[in-house]
Amino acid sequence: MDEAKKGSDIAEEIKKELSSVAQNRYLTFYIEDEKYGINIHNVKEIIAYMRTTKIPKTPEYMKGVMNLRGNIIPVVDTRLKFNLKEIEPQMHTAIVIIQLGGVLVGFVVDMVDEVLSVKDEQLSDTPKFGSKIDTDYIKNMVRSEDEVIMVLNLDSLMSQQELEIYDTISQD
Amino acid sequence: MDKEKLKEIFIEEASEIIEKLDIEIINLEEKPDDKDLLNELFRGVHTLKGSANSFGFKRLGEFVHGFEDVLDYYRGGDDVPQREHIDIFLDAVDVIKEVFEYEINDTSGVPDRYQDCIDAFRNLINAKKNSSESDEVSATLDDLDSKDISSEFALDDDETTKEQGSSNVTSLQKELLRSLSETEILLKIVLTLDDDLYLRGQDHTIFLRLLKSEGVILSSFWDLSKVPPLNELDPQKNYIPSVEIYLKTTKDIEEIGEIFEYLEDYEYKIEEISINFSDEEENKEEEKVKEKSAKEEVKNIESQPQAKPRKTQKSENSQEIKTPSASQQRSFVKIDTLKLDELFDSVGELVIAQNFLAENEKINNIKDENVLKTIETLSKITRLIQNRVMSLRMVPIRDTFEKMKRVVRDSSRKVKKEVKLIISGEDTEIDKTMVDALSDPLIHMIRNAIDHGLEATPEDREAKGKNREGEVGLRAYHKGGNIVIEISDDGRGINRDKVYKKALERGLISEDEELSDSQVFGLIMQAGFSTADKISDISGRGVGLDVVRSSIEALRGKVEIESKLDKGSKFCILLPLTLAIIDGMLVKSSGETFIIPTLSIVESFRPHEDIVHTAQGQGEFVNLRDELLPIVRLNRILELDNNNPKVCESTLVCAENENGRFAILVDELVGRQQVVIKTLGKTLSHLKEVSGGAVLGNGEIALILNVEGLYN
Known part of the structure; x- marks a missing residue:
């Protein structure tokens, strides 16, 4: 019993340490030539694109559900979410599994790039124009060498509101 | 282990015991002379008393104690409980349930019938004692060997002295423990001596001498309660049913146990006395109970494994509260159903992966007998694992x-x-x-x-x-x-x-x-x-x-x-059979696969053109053996597309829900299959037409339709 407790304590510590490191690391990926980043802390895993099952009566950007080792998780087509045109899955198309408030959600992206460590001074606020997508989805910008990476605001991406709406409907 | 956690364990185990009491009492009513049943009942009550007292649940403890006395009376004698006694027992269980609630919720006071029940216990015992005192005494002396000492003891003496007795022993144990140095342990050895001991050529003093060579005998207690007056004494018979010895030693319990190797299992018992006194007292009593059952069923091999490990078992702290109610023949492990679900998920994946292998064309084209054989074996084992995992939940x-x-x-x-x-x-x-x-x-x-x-x-x-x-x-x-x-x-x-x-x-x-x-x-x-x-x-x-x-x-x-x-x-x-698996009919509509639970399907058929009718503004109907069923087009109700396939070229699945029968129009039937149900998660739980999803053999997901939500 004590040992188990010790073990979990250590695990907790490691987790904390990792998360403090992860705070400043971002997974970057491409959607239609633009580079985006997600805090790696929220990324559960990345898998190759697989066929999803469409769920009736859901918004267009809800690509459907997929089978992740026995668990059924919803998948969002990030292109459609950003009001870009839908494309056929390509060789590099991937699904990034993200943990959003206790729920796993998959996001389809064109290509996964790298994991980037970012210093605080590289971060800057979002300009109100210039991107092809709704700036509400962008938390801030990262300047890295010659590139600009848009860090996605996960809360607005699959907003709490949306999750809650589903919740209240299901309670009725 | 903190106190809350202990309490949780207590509550869980106590609830289990209380739950079983009802059943056992009812069974006892059917077979009032079944001593095994009575013993089982007694053990449950006894454990309950022990753990209640150790948690300071005095009201429960006291009540159960009274109940225990009554049961102990029946356990020891030939008297069998009558119907009115069973009534008292059942009332008692009800009160126990109530008191238990009171204790858990920290409510003050006692339930209404609390005192009534305790009085009933007392009256019952008194009445019984008065009426049968004389036969009891003679009986105890006559068949000494067939009866249990501890219960005899409780019958002859007042219950309270027994309690006092055991608490004296604990204070004694405390004292003895203080005399130990760090490398020494205190062992309590109880020898049970048969009355024909001398005739068999045994001498218990040998053991004392052997023990002395292994350590220091601090104290020994000889049960002299059965020794008759001198003029009645038979010198060839042993009148000391048990000896309790406290040994201080640096050897471990196994080594000491070797001394008694050639004794029967029931004849001796060794245990280490550790610091935890209050539980020690419980364990000791517990053992009396166990001991009795072990003795009674000494020929019953199945009860042996339970009696054996107890001898060397060190008495640890109170997380060790026993559940003697568990079946005597088998041992059980409690597993969180969540863990089972996880296991089940993984096995589901295994099945899919195995299917993938089995259906892979490239592999099937390999003309190597060994490869094919292995694949065949794999599929057999996978199915076996799946079935076993399933049965864990059953x-x-x-x-x-x-x-x-x-x-x-x-x-x-x-x-x-x-x-x-x-x-x-x-x-x-x-x-x-x-x-x-x-x-x-x-x-x-x-x-x-x-x-x-x-x-x-x-x-x-x-x-x-x-x-x-x-x-x-x-x-x-x-x-x-x-x-x-x-x-x-x-x-x-x-x-x-x-x-x-x-x-x-x-x-x-x-x-x-x-x-x-x-x-x-x-x-x-x-x-x-x-x-x-x-x-x-x-x-x-x-x-x-x-x-x-x-x-x-x-x-x-x-x-x-x-x-x-x-x-x-x-x-x-x-x-x-299970909530995890559903027997479903796979159907296709607009290229997507859906599953309709077979339980809600009445039949499926291809309608002839003549029996399909369209009512203006009311939708379509099909006339099935003079019953008009409304037609629900699956692709339309799920908003998959706006196609309007001809009814007579499609398949109708007649389903039934709360609102009656209706016909679901699908493109085709694929087949019947058992599928594992998965929830779609809370983000998608608002869909009333769909109750969940299932992973098909090819790894893809098919939605399970909620028949209740399709038509109303």
């Missing part, structure tokens, strides 16, 4: 059925009917989560059968040429992929006309509806329906059977009713 329905005995007893008395409960198929296994949810509906249906099903009085039954005693049957069996639970009675039967009239009155049906018998009977399970002329305490408020129906439906089951006037009625609950 438990026999026995416990739930046994609980019904009490229900029958109580409610038959309340309505003054004579009822016999006949149980069969109690070994039928059913998903654990389902067992828990089945209890309440079953109780209700049993009560219903007794109250409404059976004739009003035994005389009424006789007038009809039946036995005075009404029969209520409870039966479980497998049928197809389902489990069927039947609740039957041989009573009045359901009066079809009466039900029909009532349903009309209540506006549940309209006059022009043609209903089959089973449909009419089904009406009695509708909300707001009650045919009982008199509202009784037990049932008849008309809120019951519809609750039963909805809780059965929540388990994805359904209720079917058969009845013959004056012959009786039969309620059949059809349930899926």
Whole structure:
């Protein structure tokens, strides 16, 4: 019993340490030539694109559900979410599994790039124009060498509101 | 381990024990002279007392103590409990349940019947003692060897001295422990000496001498209570039933145990005394109980493994509270069902991966016998694992059925009917989560059968040429992929006309509806329906059977009713084997695969053009054997596309839900399959047409349709 407790304590510590490191690391990926980043802390895993099952009566950007080792998780087509045109899955198309408030959600992206460590001074606020997508989805910008990476605001991406709406409907 | 956690364990184990008490008492009523049963009951009560006291639940402890005394009386003697005593026992269990609630919730005071029950215990014991004192004494001396010492002891002396005795011992143990140096341990050795010991050429002093060479004997206690006056003493007989020795030693318990190697298991017992005194006392008492059972069944090999490990078992702290109620023949491990679910998920993936291998063309093209053989073996093993994992969730329905005995007893008395409960198929296994949810509906249906099903009085039954005693049957069996639970009675039967009239009155049906018998009977399970002329305490408020129906439906089951006037009625609950798996029909619509639960499908067919009708503004109907079924186009209701395939070129699946029958229009049937149900998660739980998803053999997901939500 004590040992188990010790073990979990250590695990907790490691987790904390990792998360403090992860705070400043971002997974970057491409959607239609633009580079985006997600805090790696929220990324559960990345898998190759697989066929999803469409769920009736859901918004267009809800690509459907997929089978992740026995668990059924919803998948969002990030292109459609950003009001870009839908494309056929390509060789590099991937699904990034993200943990959003206790729920796993998959996001389809064109290509996964790298994991980037970012210093605080590289971060800057979002300009109100210039991107092809709704700036509400962008938390801030990262300047890295010659590139600009848009860090996605996960809360607005699959907003709490949306999750809650589903919740209240299901309670009725 | 913190206190809260300990308390949790206590509550869980105590609830388990209390739950079993009812059943055991009822069984005891059937077989009052079954000492094993009584012992089992006693052990449960005893454990409960021990743990209640160690948690400071004094009210519970005291009450259970009284109950224990009563049971101990029956345990020790030849007297068997009569019906009125069983009544007291059952009342006691009710009070225990209440006190237990009080203790857990920290409510002050005691339940109403608390004192009454304690008084009843006392009266019972006093009455019994007075009436049988003389026979008891002679009996104890005559068959000394066949009887247990500890219970004898409790009978001869007042219970309180026994309690005091054991607490003295603990303070003694405390004292002895203080004398230990760090490398030494204190062992308590109890020798049980048979009365023909000397005739067998044994000498217990040998052991004392051997022990002395291994350590220091600090103290020994000789039970002299059985030694008769000198003029009655038989020098060839041993009158000391037991010796208790405290040994201080640096050797470990196993080494000391070797001294006694050639003794019978029941003749000696060694345990280490550690710091925890209060529990020590409990363990000691516990052992007396165990010891007794071990002795009684010493020839019964199956009880041996339980007796053996106890000897060397170090008494640890109180997380070690025993559950002697667990079956004696098998050992069990408690597993969180969540872990089982996880295991189940992984196995599901394994099956899919295996299917993938088995269906892979490239692999199948390999003309190597070994490869193919291995694949074949793999698929066999996978299926085996899947079945075993499935069976982990399954438990026999026995416990739930046994609980019904009490229900029958109580409610038959309340309505003054004579009822016999006949149980069969109690070994039928059913998903654990389902067992828990089945209890309440079953109780209700049993009560219903007794109250409404059976004739009003035994005389009424006789007038009809039946036995005075009404029969209520409870039966479980497998049928197809389902489990069927039947609740039957041989009573009045359901009066079809009466039900029909009532349903009309209540506006549940309209006059022009043609209903089959089973449909009419089904009406009695509708909300707001009650045919009982008199509202009784037990049932008849008309809120019951519809609750039963909805809780059965929540388990994805359904209720079917058969009845013959004056012959009786039969309620059949059809349930899926498990909540984790569903038997489904795979159908295709607009290129997507969906699953319709087979349980809600009546039939499927390809309609002929002639029987399809379109009613203006009302949609389409199909005339199936003179029944007009509305057609629900799956692709339209799920908003998959706007196609309008011809009805006569599609397949209709006739399904049934709360609102009646309807026909689901699909493109084609794929086949029937058992699938593992998965939730879609809360983000998608608002969809009323879909109840979940299932992973198909190819790894893709098909949605399971919720038949209730498709048509209303």
